[in-house]
Amino acid sequence: MATSNGSGVAQGEEGKTPPPAGSIGGYESLHRLLEANLSPDLFQEASRLLLGLNCARPLEAISLPDATTTLAETHSFDLQAFRFSADKEFLRQSRVVRVGLIQNSIAVPTTCHFADQKKAIMDKIKPLIDAAGASGVNIMCLQEAWTMPFAFCTREKRWCEFAEPVDGESTQFLQELAQKYNMVIVSPILERDINHGETIWNTAVVIGNNGNIIGIHRKNHIPRVGDFNESTYYMEGNTGHPVFETAYGKIGVNICYGRHHPLNWLAFGLNGAEIVFNPSATVGELSEPMWPIEARNAAIANSYFVGSINRVGTEVFPNPFTSGDGKPQHADFGHFYGSSHFSAPDASCTPSLSRYRDGLIISDMDLNLCRQIKDKWAFRMTARYEMYASLLSEYLKPDFKPQVIVDPLINKKA
Numbered sequence: 001m002a003t004s005n006g007s008g009v010a011q012g013e014e015g016k017t018p019p020p021a022g023s024i025g026g027y028e029s030l031h032r033l034l035e036a037n038l039s040p041d042l043f044q045e046a047s048r049l050l051l052g053l054n055c056a057r058p059l060e061a062i063s064l065p066d067a068t069t070t071l072a073e074t075h076s077f078d079l080q081a082f083r084f085s086a087d088k089e090f091l092r093q094s095r096v097v098r099v100g101l102i103q104n105s106i107a108v109p110t111t112c113h114f115a116d117q118k119k120a121i122m123d124k125i126k127p128l129i130d131a132a133g134a135s136g137v138n139i140m141c142l143q144e145a146w147t148m149p150f151a152f153c154t155r156e157k158r159w160c161e162f163a164e165p166v167d168g169e170s171t172q173f174l175q176e177l178a179q180k181y182n183m184v185i186v187s188p189i190l191e192r193d194i195n196h197g198e199t200i201w202n203t204a205v206v207i208g209n210n211g212n213i214i215g216i217h218r219k220n221h222i223p224r225v226g227d228f229n230e231s232t233y234y235m236e237g238n239t240g241h242p243v244f245e246t247a248y249g250k251i252g253v254n255i256c257y258g259r260h261h262p263l264n265w266l267a268f269g270l271n272g273a274e275i276v277f278n279p280s281a282t283v284g285e286l287s288e289p290m291w292p293i294e295a296r297n298a299a300i301a302n303s304y305f306v307g308s309i310n311r312v313g314t315e316v317f318p319n320p321f322t323s324g325d326g327k328p329q330h331a332d333f334g335h336f337y338g339s340s341h342f343s344a345p346d347a348s349c350t351p352s353l354s355r356y357r358d359g360l361i362i363s364d365m366d367l368n369l370c371r372q373i374k375d376k377w378a379f380r381m382t383a384r385y386e387m388y389a390s391l392l393s394e395y396l397k398p399d400f401k402p403q404v405i406v407d408p409l410i411n412k413k414a
């Protein structure tokens, strides 16, 4: 990997320093654990099975400018970069875009003044955005509710103070950077909708490469699982499944828990998305086995690229809370396991960023791959949407009866 500053070497072996919290026995990620412990041949085979092949080859790592690698070293964030290729076409030029995902922990304790918390996060991610800018990233996405700790576990309403209007402080901060780097930036925030009674939403603001606000998308599916008490704060979104046609491609944003809903992914695909971002905040115990599967499956099923982002670290809150599961009260959400990565329509995917450090993952992707895969697998043509449309419209009726055919001999003894 040409651009990784993670050594891949386990720390804390032989009773020395303990491994970093959130690491896998000292390793940044499963990929790096395998790389360090398998022979090169076996590692290649394991990678082929885990990451797939792109145009019949292992995914290529790419190198980034010195300005970017220096920022990663100075600010100690994980940095990885890859290239998804597509076949050459006779009648269309390649459509290569460079896309970046940023994952980060909060910057100061949750007991600090709210203004200081927000400012510290902005200061912390600025070098990561600068690193993306220095690498010529065209489209960049941040993590869910990036301006704040993920305080929705607490059910305390005071965290609503972090909500901002769409054109608020964080958007203005990013508009400048979008313009400076000629970059589209997707900014998932807690939104305060001033024109509608100051209601709160979980919203992604899409900022164009000229620094303009192209539009917003509000999270469609609100979790009711574990400590994810988000329904205490905001309602299901009312913006549908917009696809934003940007200077670099058509993008959609499926915010966090929406990734468990295949129809949510489908809807962005039906509206023509070529890249769908999944900015998230999720913890190991709850969802880690699902994480590498759901986004990758969505990329395959919908013939588009997916960029998955998850925050990192353990956020401890001032007052303990309970989860309604009989377990003792606690003051943290658990470990947000990072592991941001890209998935491609041809079933290939990148390795993941660190499980515990801030990080920037960059990938070049030839968007021609989306149509090439549609032509190859014909999922759109074979989808039988009319069959499902009719089932769904029946299902929504109060007198719906599931189509179950009962074995008339079900109770007959053998």
Ligand SMILES: NC(=O)NCCC(=O)O
Pocket: 144, 223, 225, 228, 255, 256, 257, 258, 280, 281, 282, 283, 286, 287
């Ligand atoms: N932020 C959020 O929706 N998290 C829910 C948990 C999950 O989907 O893994």
